[in-house]
Amino acid sequence: MAKTFQVDVVSPEATVWSGKAVIVIARTPEGELGIMADHEPLMATCATGPVEIEAESGERTTIGVHGGFIQVVNNQVTLITDRAEVAESHAQAKETAQRLAAEDAEADDEA
Amino acid sequence: MASAQLRDTRRRIKSVEATKKITRAMELIAASRIPRAQARVHGSKPYTEKLIEVIENVGAADSGGSHKLLERRDPSRVGLLIVSSDRGLAGAYSSTIIRLAETRAADLEKEGKDVLIYAIGKKALSYFRYRGYHIEQAYLGVTDTPGYGNARALGNRVMEDYAVERIDALEAFYTKFESAMTQVPTHQELLPITPPDLEDDEKAVRVSYGFEPSPEEILNRLLPTYVEAIIFNMLLEASASEHNARRRAMKAATDNAEELIKSLTVQANRARQAEITTAIAEIVGGAEALVES
Numbered sequence: 579m580a581k582t583f584q585v586d587v588v589s590p591e592a593t594v595w596s597g598k599a600v601i602v603i604a605r606t607p608e609g610e611l612g613i614m615a616d617h618e619p620l621m622a623t624c625a626t627g628p629v630e631i632e633a634e635s636g637e638r639t640t641i642g643v644h645g646g647f648i649q650v651v652n653n654q655v656t657l658i659t660d661r662a663e664v665a666e667s668h669a670q671a672k673e674t675a676q677r678l679a680a681e682d683a684e685a686d687d688e689a
Numbered sequence: 690m691a692s693a694q695l696r697d698t699r700r701r702i703k704s705v706e707a708t709k710k711i712t713r714a715m716e717l718i719a720a721s722r723i724p725r726a727q728a729r730v731h732g733s734k735p736y737t738e739k740l741i742e743v744i745e746n747v748g749a750a751d752s753g754g755s756h757k758l759l760e761r762r763d764p765s766r767v768g769l770l771i772v773s774s775d776r777g778l779a780g781a782y783s784s785t786i787i788r789l790a791e792t793r794a795a796d797l798e799k800e801g802k803d804v805l806i807y808a809i810g811k812k813a814l815s816y817f818r819y820r821g822y823h824i825e826q827a828y829l830g831v832t833d834t835p836g837y838g839n840a841r842a843l844g845n846r847v848m849e850d851y852a853v854e855r856i857d858a859l860e861a862f863y864t865k866f867e868s869a870m871t872q873v874p875t876h877q878e879l880l881p882i883t884p885p886d887l888e889d890d891e892k893a894v895r896v897s898y899g900f901e902p903s904p905e906e907i908l909n910r911l912l913p914t915y916v917e918a919i920i921f922n923m924l925l926e927a928s929a930s931e932h933n934a935r936r937r938a939m940k941a942a943t944d945n946a947e948e949l950i951k952s953l954t955v956q957a958n959r960a961r962q963a964e965i966t967t968a969i970a971e972i973v974g975g976a977e978a979l980v981e982s
Contacts, residue, residue, distance in 0.1 A: 588739050590837045590921050592732040606901055621747060622901035623910060647911065649743050651898075656739050660837070660914070682838075 581615035582634050583653035587641060589662045594641060598634040602655055604648055605629070613650055620650040624659060626679045628671030640665050642674025644682060692964055698957040702950055709946035715778065716939035719932045723869070726834075726929035730866055733925055737918050744915055746898070747908055757852055758882050758912045764857035766803040768825065768847060769794060770879065770920075771817075772863035772927040773810035775832055780938035782864065782931055783812035789874045790862040794822065805856055807847065809924075825850070835928055840921035848913055851880050863923045864930035872930040879919065882912060 580600045587595040602613045605627040613620075624646040631639045646659030661678040665671035771790045773783040790813070794804045805825040808814040814827040826846060831839040850856045859880035865873045900907060 586735070586739065588736040590733050590736050590840075590918060591729070593735045608901055618899055619897065620899045620901065621743070621904075621907055623907060647743060647907070647914075649739075649746070651746065656743065658736065658739050658743060658914075 583615045583655060585631060585655045585657070587629070587631075587643075587657040587659065587662055589646075589659050594659075594662045594664065595631060595639060599655070600632045600634060600636075601630075602632075602657075603630040604643075604657065606648070611648075613655055615653055617650050617653075617655075619652075620648070622648050624648050624657065626675045628665070628668055628675060629657065629662075630668070630671075640668055640671040642671040642676075642678060644675055644678040692960060695957060695960040695964065698953055698960060702953045702957065705946050705949050705953065709943055709950070712939045712942040712946060716936055716943055719936035719939060722932045723929065723936060726925070726932050727866070727869075730922075730925045730929050733918075733922055737922055740911070740915055740918050744908075744911055747904055747911060756908055756912055758848065758880060758916070761881050762854075762857050764802060766805060766856050767797050768805045768807055768850065768856035768859040768880075770807040770843075770847065770859060770861040771809060771813040772832065772861070772923060773808070773813035773816075774931050775811045775829055777812070778938060779931055779935040780941075782934035782938075783810065783816075786862050786864055786874050787813055787816050789876060791817075791820075793860065793862070793876065807843075807859075809843075809927075825856075831924065832928055832931060835921070835924035837917075837921055840924055841917050844913065844917035844920050847880065848916060856880075861920075861923060863927040864934075866926040866929040866933070869933060872933060877923075879916065882916065 582598040582600055585595065585597060585599040585602055586593065600614070604611050604613070605625040606622045607625050608622075611622065624643055626644045627642075629641045629643050631641070633639065642663050642665045643657070643659045644661040646657060646662075649656045649658070661682060663674050663678065665674045769790055771786065773786055777783070794806075797804050804822060806813070806817045806822050807825055808817060808827045810832050811829055814824065814829070818824055828839070828843060847856070847859050851859065858878070861875075861877045861879045863875055863877075865875040867873055898904075
Protein backbone atom coordinates (compact mmCIF):
# COMPACT_ATOMS: atom_id res chain seq x y z
CA MET A 579 0.00 0.00 0.00
CA ALA A 580 1.22 3.41 -0.92
CA LYS A 581 2.41 5.77 1.76
CA THR A 582 -0.12 8.39 2.75
CA PHE A 583 0.12 11.94 3.97
CA GLN A 584 -2.09 14.57 5.54
CA VAL A 585 -3.98 16.91 3.24
CA ASP A 586 -6.00 19.96 4.25
CA VAL A 587 -7.91 22.10 1.83
CA VAL A 588 -9.08 25.27 3.52
CA SER A 589 -11.03 28.25 2.24
CA PRO A 590 -12.01 31.34 4.23
CA GLU A 591 -15.49 29.94 4.72
CA ALA A 592 -14.66 26.42 5.80
CA THR A 593 -12.37 23.45 5.69
CA VAL A 594 -13.27 21.92 2.35
CA TRP A 595 -11.39 18.66 2.60
CA SER A 596 -9.21 17.12 5.23
CA GLY A 597 -7.75 13.65 5.60
CA LYS A 598 -5.11 11.17 4.52
CA ALA A 599 -4.34 10.93 0.84
CA VAL A 600 -2.14 8.95 -1.49
CA ILE A 601 -1.76 11.52 -4.23
CA VAL A 602 -2.77 15.11 -4.86
CA ILE A 603 -2.81 16.59 -8.33
CA ALA A 604 -2.93 20.38 -8.31
CA ARG A 605 -2.34 23.08 -10.85
CA THR A 606 0.16 25.88 -10.53
CA PRO A 607 0.67 28.67 -13.05
CA GLU A 608 3.62 26.62 -14.36
CA GLY A 609 1.63 23.48 -14.95
CA GLU A 610 0.19 20.42 -13.34
CA LEU A 611 1.79 19.17 -10.18
CA GLY A 612 1.44 15.69 -8.73
CA ILE A 613 2.32 15.30 -5.08
CA MET A 614 2.88 11.98 -3.36
CA ALA A 615 4.27 11.13 0.04
CA ASP A 616 7.79 12.40 0.85
CA HIS A 617 7.59 15.18 -1.68
CA GLU A 618 10.22 17.83 -1.20
CA PRO A 619 9.13 20.97 0.68
CA LEU A 620 7.37 23.24 -1.74
CA MET A 621 5.52 26.49 -1.74
CA ALA A 622 3.61 27.45 -4.84
CA THR A 623 0.75 29.59 -5.98
CA CYS A 624 -2.34 27.82 -7.19
CA ALA A 625 -3.97 28.32 -10.56
CA THR A 626 -7.69 28.32 -11.21
CA GLY A 627 -8.71 24.77 -11.98
CA PRO A 628 -9.45 21.35 -10.62
CA VAL A 629 -7.50 19.69 -7.84
CA GLU A 630 -7.69 15.94 -7.56
CA ILE A 631 -7.16 14.05 -4.35
CA GLU A 632 -6.99 10.30 -4.02
CA ALA A 633 -7.81 9.43 -0.46
CA GLU A 634 -6.39 6.57 1.56
CA SER A 635 -9.52 4.57 0.84
CA GLY A 636 -8.96 4.91 -2.88
CA GLU A 637 -11.80 7.33 -3.21
CA ARG A 638 -11.15 10.21 -5.59
CA THR A 639 -12.34 13.71 -4.86
CA THR A 640 -12.19 16.57 -7.29
CA ILE A 641 -12.30 20.11 -6.06
CA GLY A 642 -12.67 23.23 -8.12
CA VAL A 643 -10.34 25.91 -6.78
CA HIS A 644 -9.68 29.54 -7.53
CA GLY A 645 -6.58 31.29 -6.31
CA GLY A 646 -4.48 30.49 -3.31
CA PHE A 647 -1.35 28.67 -2.29
CA ILE A 648 -0.13 25.18 -1.84
CA GLN A 649 2.38 24.22 0.78
CA VAL A 650 4.13 20.88 1.08
CA VAL A 651 6.20 20.21 4.13
CA ASN A 652 6.91 17.13 6.24
CA ASN A 653 4.31 15.06 4.45
CA GLN A 654 1.68 17.67 5.09
CA VAL A 655 -0.02 19.30 2.18
CA THR A 656 -1.95 22.45 2.80
CA LEU A 657 -4.02 24.09 0.13
CA ILE A 658 -5.04 27.58 1.08
CA THR A 659 -7.58 28.75 -1.43
CA ASP A 660 -9.71 31.84 -1.88
CA ARG A 661 -12.60 29.78 -3.16
CA ALA A 662 -13.09 26.05 -3.32
CA GLU A 663 -15.99 23.73 -3.98
CA VAL A 664 -16.15 19.97 -4.20
CA ALA A 665 -17.25 18.84 -7.64
CA GLU A 666 -18.41 15.48 -8.97
CA SER A 667 -16.11 15.03 -11.92
CA HIS A 668 -12.98 16.45 -13.44
CA ALA A 669 -14.90 18.33 -16.12
CA GLN A 670 -17.31 19.68 -13.60
CA ALA A 671 -14.51 20.82 -11.34
CA LYS A 672 -13.12 22.82 -14.24
CA GLU A 673 -16.47 24.50 -14.66
CA THR A 674 -16.76 25.07 -10.92
CA ALA A 675 -13.37 26.72 -10.83
CA GLN A 676 -14.26 28.94 -13.77
CA ARG A 677 -17.53 29.89 -12.12
CA LEU A 678 -15.79 30.74 -8.85
CA ALA A 679 -13.30 32.88 -10.74
CA ALA A 680 -16.11 34.67 -12.54
CA GLU A 681 -17.98 35.29 -9.29
CA ASP A 682 -14.81 36.66 -7.82
CA ALA A 683 -14.26 39.04 -10.69
CA GLU A 684 -17.83 40.23 -10.30
CA ALA A 685 -17.33 40.88 -6.61
CA ASP A 686 -14.20 42.85 -7.41
CA ASP A 687 -16.11 44.94 -9.92
CA GLU A 688 -18.73 45.81 -7.37
CA ALA A 689 -16.15 46.94 -4.90
CA MET B 690 -70.01 49.90 32.15
CA ALA B 691 -66.28 50.21 32.51
CA SER B 692 -64.78 53.31 34.03
CA ALA B 693 -62.36 55.49 32.11
CA GLN B 694 -59.44 54.26 34.19
CA LEU B 695 -60.22 50.62 33.59
CA ARG B 696 -60.58 51.16 29.87
CA ASP B 697 -57.28 53.03 29.76
CA THR B 698 -55.40 50.33 31.59
CA ARG B 699 -56.82 47.64 29.35
CA ARG B 700 -55.77 49.57 26.28
CA ARG B 701 -52.24 49.86 27.65
CA ILE B 702 -52.08 46.15 28.32
CA LYS B 703 -53.02 45.46 24.72
CA SER B 704 -50.40 47.83 23.39
CA VAL B 705 -47.66 46.37 25.60
CA GLU B 706 -48.68 42.89 24.49
CA ALA B 707 -48.28 43.91 20.86
CA THR B 708 -44.82 45.33 21.59
CA LYS B 709 -43.89 42.17 23.41
CA LYS B 710 -44.81 40.10 20.40
CA ILE B 711 -42.51 42.18 18.24
CA THR B 712 -39.55 42.08 20.60
CA ARG B 713 -40.05 38.35 21.10
CA ALA B 714 -40.00 37.82 17.33
CA MET B 715 -36.82 39.88 17.02
CA GLU B 716 -35.26 37.94 19.84
CA LEU B 717 -36.02 34.65 18.12
CA ILE B 718 -34.72 35.86 14.77
CA ALA B 719 -31.47 37.04 16.32
CA ALA B 720 -31.18 33.80 18.29
CA SER B 721 -31.67 31.72 15.16
CA ARG B 722 -28.82 33.54 13.45
CA ILE B 723 -26.30 33.11 16.21
CA PRO B 724 -25.41 29.45 15.60
CA ARG B 725 -24.78 30.09 11.93
CA ALA B 726 -22.68 33.16 12.60
CA GLN B 727 -20.78 31.25 15.25
CA ALA B 728 -20.20 28.34 12.90
CA ARG B 729 -18.79 30.73 10.33
CA VAL B 730 -16.39 32.23 12.85
CA HIS B 731 -15.33 28.73 13.66
CA GLY B 732 -15.09 27.66 10.03
CA SER B 733 -12.80 30.52 9.09
CA LYS B 734 -10.28 29.71 11.80
CA PRO B 735 -8.35 26.89 10.07
CA TYR B 736 -7.81 29.12 7.06
CA THR B 737 -6.33 31.94 9.11
CA GLU B 738 -4.21 29.54 11.14
CA LYS B 739 -2.80 27.80 8.08
CA LEU B 740 -2.15 31.13 6.45
CA ILE B 741 -0.16 32.34 9.43
CA GLU B 742 1.78 29.09 9.41
CA VAL B 743 2.63 29.52 5.75
CA ILE B 744 3.66 33.15 6.22
CA GLU B 745 5.92 32.13 9.07
CA ASN B 746 7.58 29.55 6.88
CA VAL B 747 7.98 31.85 3.93
CA GLY B 748 9.15 34.68 6.14
CA ALA B 749 11.80 32.41 7.62
CA ALA B 750 12.96 31.36 4.17
CA ASP B 751 12.76 34.79 2.62
CA SER B 752 16.07 36.49 2.11
CA GLY B 753 14.88 39.38 4.24
CA GLY B 754 13.56 41.52 1.44
CA SER B 755 11.18 44.09 2.81
CA HIS B 756 7.64 44.42 1.73
CA LYS B 757 5.59 47.56 1.51
CA LEU B 758 2.88 46.29 3.84
CA LEU B 759 5.45 45.46 6.50
CA GLU B 760 7.23 48.78 6.38
CA ARG B 761 6.70 50.96 9.38
CA ARG B 762 6.61 54.67 8.71
CA ASP B 763 6.02 57.54 11.02
CA PRO B 764 2.26 57.84 10.96
CA SER B 765 0.78 61.25 10.33
CA ARG B 766 -2.47 60.01 8.83
CA VAL B 767 -4.16 57.17 10.63
CA GLY B 768 -7.10 55.22 9.31
CA LEU B 769 -9.63 53.83 11.75
CA LEU B 770 -11.71 50.91 10.62
CA ILE B 771 -14.81 50.66 12.76
CA VAL B 772 -17.16 47.71 12.64
CA SER B 773 -20.56 48.71 13.97
CA SER B 774 -24.09 47.76 13.05
CA ASP B 775 -26.54 48.86 10.38
CA ARG B 776 -29.53 48.66 12.65
CA GLY B 777 -30.28 49.65 16.19
CA LEU B 778 -32.12 47.67 18.86
CA ALA B 779 -28.99 45.78 19.79
CA GLY B 780 -28.43 47.32 23.18
CA ALA B 781 -25.07 49.00 23.63
CA TYR B 782 -23.42 46.99 20.87
CA SER B 783 -22.69 49.85 18.48
CA SER B 784 -22.19 52.59 21.03
CA THR B 785 -19.58 50.60 22.96
CA ILE B 786 -17.36 50.09 19.96
CA ILE B 787 -17.94 53.62 18.72
CA ARG B 788 -16.98 55.06 22.07
CA LEU B 789 -13.76 53.02 22.08
CA ALA B 790 -12.92 54.26 18.60
CA GLU B 791 -13.73 57.85 19.39
CA THR B 792 -11.45 57.88 22.41
CA ARG B 793 -8.64 56.69 20.19
CA ALA B 794 -9.51 59.22 17.50
CA ALA B 795 -9.43 62.03 20.02
CA ASP B 796 -6.03 60.87 21.28
CA LEU B 797 -4.66 60.79 17.75
CA GLU B 798 -5.96 64.25 16.99
CA LYS B 799 -4.39 65.56 20.16
CA GLU B 800 -1.08 64.23 18.87
CA GLY B 801 -1.66 66.26 15.75
CA LYS B 802 -2.47 63.37 13.46
CA ASP B 803 -5.13 63.21 10.82
CA VAL B 804 -7.85 60.66 11.37
CA LEU B 805 -9.62 58.97 8.48
CA ILE B 806 -12.64 56.88 9.22
CA TYR B 807 -13.58 53.70 7.42
CA ALA B 808 -17.05 53.08 8.75
CA ILE B 809 -18.70 49.71 8.53
CA GLY B 810 -22.36 49.91 9.41
CA LYS B 811 -24.74 52.82 9.41
CA LYS B 812 -24.32 53.54 13.12
CA ALA B 813 -20.62 54.34 12.90
CA LEU B 814 -21.17 56.32 9.72
CA SER B 815 -23.85 58.61 11.12
CA TYR B 816 -22.11 59.03 14.47
CA PHE B 817 -18.78 60.12 13.05
CA ARG B 818 -20.24 62.12 10.20
CA TYR B 819 -22.36 64.09 12.62
CA ARG B 820 -19.31 64.89 14.70
CA GLY B 821 -17.40 66.20 11.73
CA TYR B 822 -14.85 63.43 11.30
CA HIS B 823 -13.50 62.76 7.86
CA ILE B 824 -15.28 59.71 6.52
CA GLU B 825 -12.99 58.11 4.00
CA GLN B 826 -15.30 55.30 3.06
CA ALA B 827 -18.49 53.74 4.39
CA TYR B 828 -19.64 50.18 3.94
CA LEU B 829 -23.29 49.46 4.57
CA GLY B 830 -25.20 46.23 4.52
CA VAL B 831 -22.28 43.92 5.22
CA THR B 832 -22.55 43.31 8.93
CA ASP B 833 -25.49 40.91 8.86
CA THR B 834 -23.86 38.11 6.90
CA PRO B 835 -20.43 39.25 5.77
CA GLY B 836 -19.00 37.43 2.76
CA TYR B 837 -15.39 36.99 1.83
CA GLY B 838 -16.03 39.33 -1.09
CA ASN B 839 -16.82 42.13 1.36
CA ALA B 840 -13.59 41.52 3.21
CA ARG B 841 -11.65 41.48 -0.03
CA ALA B 842 -13.18 44.76 -1.23
CA LEU B 843 -12.39 46.36 2.08
CA GLY B 844 -8.90 44.91 2.19
CA ASN B 845 -8.12 46.08 -1.33
CA ARG B 846 -9.29 49.55 -0.52
CA VAL B 847 -7.26 50.01 2.65
CA MET B 848 -4.16 48.38 1.22
CA GLU B 849 -4.32 50.63 -1.79
CA ASP B 850 -4.69 53.68 0.42
CA TYR B 851 -1.75 52.42 2.43
CA ALA B 852 0.35 51.83 -0.66
CA VAL B 853 -0.23 55.34 -2.01
CA GLU B 854 0.43 56.72 1.47
CA ARG B 855 -3.02 58.11 1.88
CA ILE B 856 -2.89 56.47 5.29
CA ASP B 857 0.26 55.57 7.21
CA ALA B 858 -1.36 53.16 9.61
CA LEU B 859 -4.64 51.39 10.01
CA GLU B 860 -6.28 50.42 13.25
CA ALA B 861 -9.40 48.36 13.56
CA PHE B 862 -12.17 48.40 16.13
CA TYR B 863 -14.54 45.48 16.34
CA THR B 864 -16.32 43.33 18.85
CA LYS B 865 -14.63 40.02 19.40
CA PHE B 866 -16.89 37.07 19.96
CA GLU B 867 -15.32 35.19 22.85
CA SER B 868 -18.34 33.16 23.79
CA ALA B 869 -22.10 33.49 23.95
CA MET B 870 -21.67 35.26 27.27
CA THR B 871 -18.74 37.55 26.54
CA GLN B 872 -18.07 39.80 23.62
CA VAL B 873 -15.07 42.03 23.91
CA PRO B 874 -14.65 45.38 22.16
CA THR B 875 -11.24 45.06 20.56
CA HIS B 876 -8.68 47.50 19.22
CA GLN B 877 -6.21 45.99 16.79
CA GLU B 878 -3.48 47.34 14.55
CA LEU B 879 -3.89 46.15 10.99
CA LEU B 880 -1.35 48.02 8.91
CA PRO B 881 1.56 47.92 8.78
CA ILE B 882 1.37 44.19 9.27
CA THR B 883 3.00 43.00 12.42
CA PRO B 884 4.61 39.80 11.21
CA PRO B 885 3.29 36.75 12.99
CA ASP B 886 5.69 35.75 15.69
CA LEU B 887 8.86 34.53 14.07
CA GLU B 888 10.58 33.96 17.38
CA ASP B 889 8.80 30.67 17.88
CA ASP B 890 11.70 28.66 16.56
CA GLU B 891 10.44 25.33 17.74
CA LYS B 892 7.59 25.38 15.29
CA ALA B 893 9.12 27.32 12.46
CA VAL B 894 11.47 24.63 11.30
CA ARG B 895 13.75 26.18 8.76
CA VAL B 896 13.01 24.09 5.76
CA SER B 897 14.54 24.79 2.42
CA TYR B 898 11.52 25.11 0.26
CA GLY B 899 11.22 24.86 -3.42
CA PHE B 900 9.45 28.04 -4.44
CA GLU B 901 7.27 28.47 -7.43
CA PRO B 902 7.51 31.39 -8.23
CA SER B 903 10.08 33.24 -6.09
CA PRO B 904 9.70 33.75 -2.31
CA GLU B 905 9.29 37.50 -2.79
CA GLU B 906 6.49 37.02 -5.22
CA ILE B 907 4.73 34.54 -3.01
CA LEU B 908 5.05 36.87 -0.05
CA ASN B 909 3.68 39.63 -2.24
CA ARG B 910 0.56 37.61 -2.70
CA LEU B 911 0.43 36.09 0.75
CA LEU B 912 0.43 39.32 2.70
CA PRO B 913 -2.64 40.86 1.05
CA THR B 914 -4.41 37.54 1.47
CA TYR B 915 -3.44 37.65 5.11
CA VAL B 916 -4.92 41.12 5.57
CA GLU B 917 -8.10 40.01 3.83
CA ALA B 918 -8.34 36.96 6.04
CA ILE B 919 -7.93 39.04 9.17
CA ILE B 920 -10.56 41.51 8.05
CA PHE B 921 -12.89 38.67 7.15
CA ASN B 922 -12.39 37.14 10.54
CA MET B 923 -13.11 40.49 12.17
CA LEU B 924 -16.33 40.90 10.24
CA LEU B 925 -17.47 37.43 11.19
CA GLU B 926 -16.71 37.93 14.85
CA ALA B 927 -18.46 41.28 14.84
CA SER B 928 -21.48 39.80 13.12
CA ALA B 929 -21.78 37.00 15.67
CA SER B 930 -21.42 39.55 18.46
CA GLU B 931 -24.07 41.77 16.92
CA HIS B 932 -26.64 38.99 16.69
CA ASN B 933 -25.84 38.05 20.23
CA ALA B 934 -26.18 41.62 21.49
CA ARG B 935 -29.47 42.00 19.66
CA ARG B 936 -30.82 38.78 21.09
CA ARG B 937 -29.91 39.86 24.58
CA ALA B 938 -31.38 43.34 24.18
CA MET B 939 -34.61 41.94 22.79
CA LYS B 940 -34.82 39.35 25.54
CA ALA B 941 -34.52 42.12 28.11
CA ALA B 942 -37.24 44.07 26.31
CA THR B 943 -39.53 41.04 26.25
CA ASP B 944 -38.97 40.43 29.94
CA ASN B 945 -39.71 44.06 30.72
CA ALA B 946 -42.92 43.90 28.71
CA GLU B 947 -43.99 40.82 30.63
CA GLU B 948 -43.36 42.58 33.91
CA LEU B 949 -45.26 45.62 32.75
CA ILE B 950 -48.21 43.50 31.68
CA LYS B 951 -48.28 41.86 35.08
CA SER B 952 -48.41 45.12 36.99
CA LEU B 953 -50.92 46.61 34.58
CA THR B 954 -53.16 43.58 34.98
CA VAL B 955 -53.10 44.01 38.74
CA GLN B 956 -53.99 47.64 38.25
CA ALA B 957 -56.85 46.77 35.92
CA ASN B 958 -58.20 44.17 38.33
CA ARG B 959 -58.08 46.67 41.14
CA ALA B 960 -59.99 49.22 39.09
CA ARG B 961 -62.58 46.62 38.15
CA GLN B 962 -62.96 45.58 41.80
CA ALA B 963 -63.36 49.17 42.91
CA GLU B 964 -66.08 49.59 40.34
CA ILE B 965 -67.95 46.52 41.57
CA THR B 966 -67.61 47.64 45.16
CA THR B 967 -69.07 51.01 44.25
CA ALA B 968 -71.93 49.35 42.41
CA ILE B 969 -72.75 47.09 45.35
CA ALA B 970 -72.60 49.98 47.77
CA GLU B 971 -75.02 51.85 45.56
CA ILE B 972 -77.43 48.92 45.39
CA VAL B 973 -77.29 48.32 49.14
CA GLY B 974 -77.75 52.01 49.78
CA GLY B 975 -80.74 52.11 47.42
CA ALA B 976 -82.35 49.04 49.04
CA GLU B 977 -81.90 50.46 52.50
CA ALA B 978 -83.49 53.71 51.45
CA LEU B 979 -86.52 51.73 50.20
CA VAL B 980 -86.85 49.78 53.50
CA GLU B 981 -86.67 52.95 55.55
CA SER B 982 -89.44 54.66 53.65
